[in-house]
Amino acid sequence: MRSILRKVILATAFGAAVALAGNSAMAATRINVPFNFKxxxxxxxxxxxxxxxxxxxxxxxxRSLESSESYTWLLTPGPAEGSKKIALKFDDRNGxxxxxxxxxxxxxxxxxxxxxxxxxxxxxRGQ
Numbered sequence: 001m002r003s004i005l006r007k008v009i010l011a012t013a014f015g016a017a018v019a020l021a022g023n024s025a026m027a028a029t030r031i032n033v034p035f036n037f038k039x040x041x042x043x044x045x046x047x048x049x050x051x052x053x054x055x056x057x058x059x060x061x062x063r064s065l066e067s068s069e070s071y072t073w074l075l076t077p078g079p080a081e082g083s084k085k086i087a088l089k090f091d092d093r094n095g096x097x098x099x100x101x102x103x104x105x106x107x108x109x110x111x112x113x114x115x116x117x118x119x120x121x122x123x124x125r126g127q
Contacts, residue, residue: 028052029086030065037090037097039071039112051086053104060104062088078108 028050035046039062048065053075063070079085083106091098091113102109 027055031086031088033088035097037099039099042069044069051088051102051104058107060102060107060109062099062102073102073109073112075102075104075107076110078103078106080106 030048030050032048033044033046037044037046044064045066050061050063050065052061052063053059058075059072060075061070061072085103085105087103089100089103091100098113100113101111
């Protein structure tokens with residue numbers, strides 16, 4: 001009986017350690033967007049957003065801190081390797097801003113939309 005109890009406790013501890021390790025592999029950076037903008041046809045308000053990158057995969061998520069809105073894209077190789085730049089690039093279409101791409105370090109999303117660009121960026125500080 002002790003052997004079974006010990007295995008259950010060890011398995012639970014191992015599961016918790018794996019879950020914590022998985023969470024620590026997620027890197028989130030807060031970025032403020034000073035204007036309303038469009039993504040996938042939806043208009044998002046100006047405000048605070050998290051850019052979340054899972055270092056175990058090639059996905060990046062833009063998540064609003066003020067609503068339940070979030071969007072996820074596949075990252076591809078981008079600018080110079082080792083870059084710590086985190087940036088949102090926007091199109092300006094007659095006063096309406098449309099998200100064009102998301103850069104996370106040396107990876108970038110494929111072009112989400114086309115047009116004249118405005119950059120919002122934040123240097124990563126080990127967050």
